[in-house]
Amino acid sequence: xxxxTQLDSHVSVSEGTPVLLRCNYSSSYSPSLFWxxxxxxxxxxxxxxxxxxxxxxxxxxxxEAEFKKSETSFHLTKPSAHMSDAxxxxxxxxATNFGNEKLTFGTGTRLTIIP
Amino acid sequence: xxxxxxxxxxxxxxxxQQVTLSCSPISGHRSVSWYQQTPGQGLQFLFEYFSETQxxxxxxxxxFSGRQFxxxxxxxxxxxxxxxxxxxxxxxxxxxxxxxxPIPMNTEAFFGQGTRLTVV
Numbered sequence: 001x002x003x004x005t006q007l008d009s010h011v012s013v014s015e016g017t018p019v020l021l022r023c024n025y026s027s028s029y030s031p032s033l034f035w036x037x038x039x040x041x042x043x044x045x046x047x048x049x050x051x052x053x054x055x056x057x058x059x060x061x062x063x064e065a066e067f068k069k070s071e072t073s074f075h076l077t078k079p080s081a082h083m084s085d086a087x088x089x090x091x092x093x094x095a096t097n098f099g100n101e102k103l104t105f106g107t108g109t110r111l112t113i114i115p
Numbered sequence: 116x117x118x119x120x121x122x123x124x125x126x127x128x129x130x131x132q133q134v135t136l137s138c139s140p141i142s143g144h145r146s147v148s149w150y151q152q153t154p155g156q157g158l159q160f161l162f163e164y165f166s167e168t169q170x171x172x173x174x175x176x177x178x179f180s181g182r183q184f185x186x187x188x189x190x191x192x193x194x195x196x197x198x199x200x201x202x203x204x205x206x207x208x209x210x211x212x213x214x215x216x217p218i219p220m221n222t223e224a225f226f227g228q229g230t231r232l233t234v235v
Contacts, residue, residue: 036226043119043205044226090158102148102171103207103224105158 002027002093004074006106014114019063019078021109023091026072032094033074034103035065039087047089050074061085086113117141119208119227127233133194136230138206140187146211147189148224149181152203161204164189165211196234203229 007022025031035047048059055067061084065076074091091106120139128134140147148171149161160173164183181191187208193200207224 041228043228044207046223046225049223102160102163102173103150104160105150107157 002031002104004033004091004093004104004106006089006091006109008109009107010110010112012112012114013081015083016080019076019081019085019111021076021089021091021111023074023076023106024072025074025091025093027093033065033067034092034094035059035063035074035076036090036092036105037087038090038108044090047076081111081113083113083115086111119206119225121204121206121227121230123230124228125231125233127235128196129235130196130198132196133192134196134232135190135192136204136206136232138189138191138208138227140189140206140208141225144208144210144225145187146209147183147187148207148209149189149191150205150207151175152205152229153201158205161191193232198234201232201234203231205229 003026005024013019030052033050036044037047038044047063048057048065050057050067058064063076063078065074067074088108088110090108092103094103119141122137138147146165148163150158151161152158161175161179162169162181163171167183178194183189206227209222209224
C-alpha cells in the first residue's frame with residue numbers, strides 16, 4: 001500500500017520569499033510521485049512528477065521538487081513566491097509504477113501569499 | 116486539444132434520489148478515473164475504467180457505480196443519495212496502460228473541473 005503525508009495544512013509566505021511545502025511518502029516499491037495544484041473552483045493541475053528518472057524534478061511556474069529516498073520525502077519548493085501561487089497543493093502517489101490510474105492524495109497544503 | 120469535460124458542473128438533488136455524472140476524456144485517452152473531494156475526507160479514489168472495464172475500485176459503498184463506453188466517455192452513478200454524498204466529483208483522463216507493449220512515456224492524468232453535487 002502507498003500513502004503520502006503532507007506535514008503542513010497551511011503555509012503562509014510573503015511575496016518574493018521562498019516556498020517550501022513538505023511531503024513524506026510511504027510505498028512498498030519505487031513510487032511515482034506528483035504534486036498537483038488546485039485553485040479555487042478549479043480542477044487539479046499537474047505541477048510536476050517523479051517517475052524514477054532524475055531525483056530533482058522541475059515543474060511549471062518555477063516549482064521544483066527533490067525525491068529523497070533515504071528520507072522518503074518529496075518536498076515542493078519555489079525560490080520566489082508570487083501572488084498567483086495562492087492555492088491548495090496536493091502531494092500524490094500512484095498505485096502503479098508507471099501510470100496515473102489510481103492516485104492516493106495527501107490532505108493538502110493551503111498556501112497563502114502575503115503581499 | 117480539448118480538455119476533460121464534466122457535466123453538469125453543478126447539481127442539487129434530494130436525499131434518496133439518484134444521480135448520473137458524465138465525463139468526456141481527452142481524445143485518445145483510454146483511462147478514466149473518478150475521485151470524490153470533500154472538506155472532511157479530502158480527495159478519495161472511487162474507481163478507474165480502461166477500455167470499458169473497471170480495473171480499480173476504491174473503498175466506497177455499492178451505491179456508487181460507473182461505466183465506460185466504447186468512445187471512452189464515462190458515467191458515474193450514485194443511487195439513494197445521502198447528505199454525506201455532497202461533494203465535488205472529479206474525473207481524470209489519461210492514456211492508460213493495458214499491460215502489453217511498451218509503457219507510454221507520458222501517462223499524466225488530466226482533471227476536469229468537476230461536478231459539484233449538493234444533496235439536500
